[in-house]
Amino acid sequence: MYIIICLDDNNGLAFNHRRQSQDRIVAEDIRKTVGEKKLWITDYSRKLFQAVSNLEISENPKEEAKKGEYVFQELETLDTDDEQIEQFIIYRWNRVYPADVSVEIGAEWKLTETEEFPGFSHEKITKEIYCRE
């Protein structure tokens, strides 16, 4: 599975059971990235992807996603050593938000692609793709 997350400058992911931020341009980029494949989310994320038809809603997206499918993770940290994870797609907000949940990408992951683009409410979004070493 491919894991998609959004992080702030301190690798923060969420605060008080809520996302740190959102950006409609990022949501649109995720839609394009996923293409025809399944995008697994929790019900919490549904509002962000109203235009996406191939959504799969689950309380445990990582448990249900199969190889080659995407999981958009918003509120919970994860074990980056999980062997089921094929790739990380990280959107960086390039700002700092409150955080009580964060994600640290382990050294076994190598940054393979970087792309920058303006967001709707963010001056610059950085999209990073990490693959296993």
Add this chain to the structure above:
Amino acid sequence: MRALAMVICLALTMQFASGCGTTESAQSTQENATTIAETFDFAAVPAYDGKAYVAVNDNVPFFTEEELSSASYETYGELDPLGRCTVCVASVGQDLMPAEERGNIGAVKPTGWHTVKYDFVDGKYLYNRCHLIGYQLTGENANEKNLITGTRYLNIEGMLPFENMVADYVKETDQHVMYRVTPVFEGDNLLAAGVLMEGKSVEDNGEGVLFCVFAYNVQPGVSIDYATGESSADGTIVNDTSAQEETSQSEETQTYVLNTNTHKFHKPGCYSVEKIKPENYAEFTGTREEAIAYGYDPCKNCNP
């Protein structure tokens, strides 16, 4: 700090001098929101232990239902008899957000203000003029009712993350966030111990934004006398080569001449000023630090 008798400047009944962006429908809500729940107990806030802010009341703000407004407004509490800020409240909507860059705020000297530098502090200056309601939310510039003396750490690590969160939400959803910031002063201290920050998205009843935190007015490596704002390095950060340096001209408000073409700034009497073409000539009143922050470099001849 914890042992001191607590007198929180919560201004239970306040008068407001500014109602910018206020609609009539928001008026009654404003009046309700001028108080903060008496249940906030600063004595229960743990001492700073390395985190810039701490959740209060399980991150649930003290707003009552009547205080939540889906009409934008902003209010800034009157200064107390010691000249200290009290409480600032806003229902932040896109219509309050600024369309221009922030202006000069150097003329405001909040209580406890000292211009002092430490090499190990980000940006070197220990104190910032901290907007209680951040400029990016309501576009308020040099309003003395909205500016406290806050450490760089409070400003950047404690308050800015929450301002960013609120600003993004409002921009993305075009809805409102109820936002209240209350500086907490112990006794007659001129420097706030910190600020209580509350935020709740209105139209979705907190689904998008919900927080209630106390942000500490501390600076790692610096010991602060909250009665006066005096400070000294506490020795816990070893690369403090300058110790404490009171600055003079760099933080004084002055008028400079800008060359908008070369992006240099000059003293008004500098001989280079005469060579500036009229279309590139501009004047700026503020501090040297602010001129640099706006992207201008000091002239090497007159060294402003």
